[in-house]
Amino acid sequence: MEARRLGRTDIEISPIGLGCMQFAGTANYTRLIINPIGQETATSVVRAALDGGVTWFDTAEMYGRGQSEQALAAALDECGIAPGQVTVATKWTPHLRTAASITRTIGERLARLRGHPVGLHQIHMPMGSLSSIPAQLKAMAQLVRSGRIRAVGVSNFSARQMVLAHRALARSAPPARRLFSRNVLSAQGLARTRPLIEAMRRIGDGHGATISQVALNWLITRYGDTVVAIPGASKPRQAAEAAGAxxxxxxDAERGTLDELSLT
Structure with a gap:
């Protein structure tokens, strides 16, 4: 698939990226959510993603207090990726902090990434900060104007919160108005979606693809080129499988079938 433009920026990324929470180590709560992996495995995962055509990677300050950022940077270096050759997205943690910490901590983000620039910097969640969201976005916009990041985004915001954030950011820095949200599909309701999953299995058999690949392909094509996905991977084969989507x-008939079953 062709690269896609990230919102209204001039950044081009692959439709499938790589989520990097699993690079967090055991420094904090992330070890309770996902099994951490070592640097050697992280590098192998990144290499498999790159080999499959992935050109962007999503990490965060919260993932191991910067350990994920550091592990990602080390993996990119080991794979021979020069700074700026791929896009890196990271996130600021708002918990019990003011907007001023956005500008105070950007130096640490850049240091952890070892020269790999921040293509997209996001507010990790819409709650927990001691400052308003408009104030947070204003601080992010200042980082764009100073050239320390390329674009601004949000993560885990509802549709309504995204609209409000977009308006606030547009007032602060029109050229930087890129909003990005990541949502997780819940494990609940698997019984209800069984017919959809079985359809994905049948369609996948026709393409020599797995159910996961069909699901990802459907996701990144259902809405034209406006949606991209960042599945995580703790093993190289998982990264290769995701990239294979x-x-x-x-x-059109296959997409129609999946559309119909997803609404039942």
Whole structure:
């Protein structure tokens, strides 16, 4: 698949990226959510993603207090990726902090990334900060104007919160108005979606693809080129499988079937 433009920026990324929470080590709560992996495995995962055509990686300050950022940077270096050759997205943690910490901590983000620039810097969640969201976005916009990051985004915001954030950011820095949200599909309701999953299995058999690849392909094509996905991977084969979702095209009839079943 062709690269896609990230919102209204001039940044181009692959439709599938790589989420890097699993690079967090054991420094904090993330070890309770996902099994951490060592540097050697992290590098192998990044290499598999790169080999599959992935050109952007999503990490965060919260993931191991910067350990994920550091591990990602080390992996990119080991794979021979020069700073700026791929896009790195990271996130600021708002918990019990003011907007001023956004500008105070950007130096640490850049240091952890070892020269790899921040293509997209995001507010990790819409709650927990001691400052208003408009104030947070104003601080982010200042980082764009100073050239320390390329674009601004938000993560885990509801649709309504995204609209309000977009308006606030547009007033602060029109050129930087890129909003990005990441949502997780819940494990609940699997019984209700069983017919959809079985359809994905049948469609996947026709393309030599797995259910996961069909799901990802459907996600990144259902809404044209406006949606991209960042599945995580703790093993190289998982990263290769996710990247493989970009390697085939669903037919209109197949997408129609999945659309219909997803609404039942």
């Amino acid at each position: 970009m390697g085939f095209a669903l037919t």
